[in-house]
Amino acid sequence: MTRQNYLLLFVIITFFSCQGTETEDASESINLELEVTDSVRVPYVGVLSFMDIRSEWDRALFFDMQKRSFVSTDLQGNILGQFSKDRDSPDGFGSFPMAAGRFLDQNRIQLVSMYGVFEYDLEGNLLRSAKTPKDEIKGFSGRMDAIREIFPVGDRLLLTGLLPRTEYNKTQPEFYDTFKQLVWVDPQSGSMEQFLHLDSASIFQNNRSHEPTTLTATFDVRDDELFVISGGDPFLNVYELKAPYKKLKRIPLELTDFQVNPGENPQKADPRAISFDPSYGMISKLTIVGDYLLINYTTGYEDLDREEYQSIQSQEQWQDFNARVGEKYKPRLQVLSLEGEKLLDIEMPDRLGNVFVSRDESLWFNVLPNPDVEEDFFQINKVEIKKSRD
Template sequence: MKKTLLYLFYFFIIFSCNQKSDEEKSDQNSDLKNITLEKLDSIQIEYLGNPIVHDIDPKSKTVLFMEFEEFSNDIMLADFDGNVFNSFSKFGDMPDGYGSLLAPIQILGKDEILAFGLKGFSNYDFQGNLHNQVGLDEIYFPNFRRIAMGHTMNKLGNKYLYLEGGTRDIDYDKINLHSDIFLFNLLDPSTGSKEPIIQFPKTSIYKSGKYFFRNAWSPVFSVVENQVFIAFGGEPVIYNYSGESPFELISSLPIDIPNYRYFEGSNNENLEYDFIGLFLSSARIENIKKVGDYFLVAYFQGYDDVDREYFFANKTPDESKELRERLKEKYPYRLAIFDSLGKRLNDFSPEDYDPTSMLLRDGQLWVMEKPDPEVEKEYFRLYRVGLKGE
């Protein structure tokens, strides 16, 4: 009985906090709505499942997506009218396969795609025929990789910039390696070699000597006009690096994100909570894109103190399930828009698309429609969006 009363009291607090939070958001955004995003076009693809979009190519008018399953990774190609015109699998140990993917697949042209996997760089045509394969100098399964829309390799000259995935031989949650590790690789598709580049800048919180769980500092980045713009995990700063060797830091831009609660490190190597709990509860930047003179920042706010305390408290399975559902609704992914000086121009939670999926290709910005948890649709939709002044 005592536990039930405590549980009810907690959700009364949640309701009150929600009201206060909505009021605060309204106050914060009352004079910010100068720039927003508007829908310019859409693609509806008939497909039943859980697709992950890898690439959208405006020139060939092609969408590449996959359905990840335990034993099958079919590559599917659709046109901008929404017709899936071919699908094939190159997963696993087949002679012309790519092994396991290390990055999203890219569309290179009208009839060519590039897969980066454990077997190296594999070029296929749209029919699935292997045209070229270049093995990697080093082969190991990474500790971290991200296969999601808007998180692909970026071209730098004749090479590709992508995340350094680390190795499973190191426990990144326990060892304070942050002063030494390289965060990106410059990949050469003609030789299979990689050049480790870019470490944490001296001013970063991740150079403070404190301990962080692995996903606290996972970078997101955007390459524009031979410059690299990076946000390191939870840290609310956009770092600008040169896109040419030695990839020097050009500038750093602190950004003000409202009600942003990120993990600022621990002095104790043994973190208080497990990394999954810390990841779920801590603020982080999920995607950044530079469009013209503006930065688009998709982010998760992180739980407030009341929610965080109850999140880590002992609960029954039913209580945990109900709490997760309530917190997911209370803390949706948000999108903030900043000018080149770091002034916040807008901050909102999109109702019908996922801001973490932002994909910038040939000057076009695309996002994926949010799925409806109540309705299973036999299609998915992509929106082309653009900046609009108000």
């Protein structure tokens, strides 16, 4: 690993402590800072997606989308193993995993797909599999990076489980009434159990048609509580982690310029189409790091830019428009307390991507390539949230 020790951001925001002690002034200002404290650089020609990192095992995991191969390294950037699996190979897991692969130890990688739970060594030899019973197999969407992760909870695994199509389609109220956001997976049997309906107050319960991708849940677990945000619905929902998953809180999020998608007239929507409209806001990742919640989101566009986006007719128009709005509407990060109080809201710092994980009370982000220089490596940065007093 490369030690960097430079300040990524100077003072971002100041908030006031409301719980002073005898040795601290209650009005003393506290500064939150994001600081890059370490990095891992992997010599590699190609584009990698970040999946997992485990400092205790000296391991990091990536995925090459073009080659459809998993790449494991140590934390000095040395490649230790690579493998890919054909969709129909006897030891394969299907077309794609439901979430990023994760390390079980130094030499074992776990993947979960709609077909079950699979364990491989670093060279791709199948060590164990627990295949989902055929009558339980469903067409869950997948993800090749750590925007979605596998969460071990007790003797089960917890994942996001987006089904873009069910017996109902997006133009029917029943699609939203029966929609379940998360999945319990038994790693011994491969059995999968969907659970957690949309909140009754969700924007998705407004009798309009919504793109299924905007319902994608992001979540994290702390002790016996489940923290969930449902894609384009700007609320933090907190539940008990055990059935019947009693709702404890529903907290409105104070997101900067967040454009809520009201949905489409069901009579005009194409029930077969699945798309995504970037002109509306989307919350892609929620994670807990130490005593903080971290949210990554896009804001969507102002009305005039949305109208222009929806009128684009050519690839050239799209390229020009995308170059302009890419500078105007940058992804954002928000830091909250575990009670949902906003502490920090900033544009995503330069070169940090939107794929990150929380490990040992620190964050690891993918680093975006330099657009002006051809690079032959892929890098992830360790970022810490630090608190200081004036």
